Amino acid sequence: MSERCANLLAALGGLEEELILEAAEDRAKKRRRWPRRLVKTLAACAALAVIGVGVLYLVPTGAHSGGSNVGGKGDDPRSFLLYEGPVLPLTLRDAREDVSAERSVNLDFAGWDTEGTELLIRDSYTLKNTSGQDQTLRALYPFIERFSEVSRRRPTLTLDGAELETTLLAGYYAGGYEGPWKGSVGGDENEGSVNMNYPDSWEDYRDLLAGGSYFDAALSPYPDFTGVTAWVYDLTDPWYTLAEGQEAARPVLRITVPLDYARTRLLHTGGFSGWSWDDGEGWMRFQYDIPGETKGSYKDDGHRTVVAVGEEPGDLTIEGFTSTGDRAQPLEAGATVTKRAVDLEEYLRALALERYGGFDGQDGRPDFETVYGQFKLWLVTDGPLAQEPKERYRDGDLNFGEAASVDRVLWLEAEITVPAGASVTLTAELTKEGSSDPFRSRGSTGGAEYELATRLGSNLAFTHQSATLEDRGKIEIVRQNFGFDLKKGVKTVPLTGEIYFLEVKAKAD
């Protein structure tokens, strides 16, 4: 980022309050979470090698199953622009033939109104041990969320009323990527991977979870870069000298690293205003503004860091220019460059500890190792150390924020014992936002849809499932396939299909 850009960013903070309030009102009317779109496919199975570092990491992305049997009546579930994903059923770490389950789901609209679509869900499982021995199980309750929101959305698990201690298991990013013009007119054929493409229908989660490979990956160890040498180039104290009569509107340094991209990857820790590469010629180039005098509270010390992973690259070169663009003239300039060899694992861990320090495993938050592990997984599957990095990450930026902010399936794991010939009741209590679609609801009162999967991703032997609706007089049903009938008082129904949906809107006064 250039200092000039930072100045503009800061100056925007001083705009008139009336203008800020006007924009705040505009966004408050429609404020939503990050939108999601249809994920077409993920690679069936990708063997991803970190170039030259001797790490091979296999990430299965789930087998794609065929069509679904929706069951029930009414229309099928739909895709959404703002998709929250279905409520998923409990599963076990290891399937047990002598344990059966009866499930009852309570859908409570007590906290629901036109301003919020948070549904209170009480998802109960009566687990029956039909054997003559006590059974100790590792129960896993899945939910769809991003790390940054887990503390707010983490379900509470109880066993016969007593709260269970749980540990968090995490799946990788649940979505895919798309080109920059996907979805625009004439853009459907546009390939690319520069933008996130979140799941937008239950089928996306069905495809993700079917076959169990996604869950298996969540149990797999994270990549370990211990013993992998990386070369850290620290650039400090950038300078430039103007020749007589020369002017530099925006003095910049350009750093060029000669490398074979198939054998060496470059990472950086940010602060560059531009980058480019040429695989054929064999170089990668970064550019940044030479800081001027410090203004305000912003202090750019001119320190930038580039990290080479794989084969040691050749000597980097530094050039100075009077500005960016076609009219830039060479400028006498340079910086102090120090190079050191580091252990990649130690180096990344130190960075991550500062970046992910808030993930401490307390108050429902994920622990550091889980978030850091998913960051490393991102590095080698989609990120700059992947065999084929997504375009979004091709510049090598160590994007710590991404791992914390993408949707994924998570599981709460708890060990429970079911006595011989007896039953216990495990209950998950959680809240769930409704999925919605501004295009469809535009001009109407708007609605929210909730989905419930009965068997997706579960290895439990269910003997019966049912759902109970507590409408609290607050909602009207727009469409559904549960079979509820509020007028006739049918509020509890059996569940025999695979996926159920319920679209509601606020009840008219």
Added chain:
Amino acid sequence: MEDTELVELFWARDESALAGVSEKYGGLCRQLARRLLGSDRDAEECVSDVLLRLWESIPPQRPLSLKAYMLKITRNLTVDRWRGNTAAFRAGELTALTPELEACLPASPSAEEVSGERQTAEAVDRWLKTLSKDDRTLFLRRYWFGDTVKEIARSRGVPANRLTQKLNRLRGGLRRALEKEGIVL
């Protein structure tokens, strides 16, 4: 509690004012900071700093809109925190916004004295007021609040591509306006 009552509590040095504003606008400020910084921890710390700044600034200030006042403090502290972070730890929408904002930068033909933040803000204010409300709020939602183009597009029911093009034009318009006003960044 009404804003005016909260402001009176600040003037009376009644610490319940902090609880009041925290309850009323804390979530909004936290959401803005979290979005711009991409970090829960930084956002929490930022909101704490906002409350401290409120306590220190009222009195003597008597803001007409406590909401706008808090949002502005939040954003300013957020930007300060983001700028103060080492590059490795910059994340959130602020990081995504900077490449776009580069297109708003006026040409600086020589090493002139850099314009002050207030002078620049006033120039941007004037430019914003020449826009339609839709365009004005679009620009501010993207570059002040950090809303993504897709979010704005879906809330307005228009293709993201259209907004991307419009934002591109708006950035060019701001650059020309700043050049016309002689702003140097």
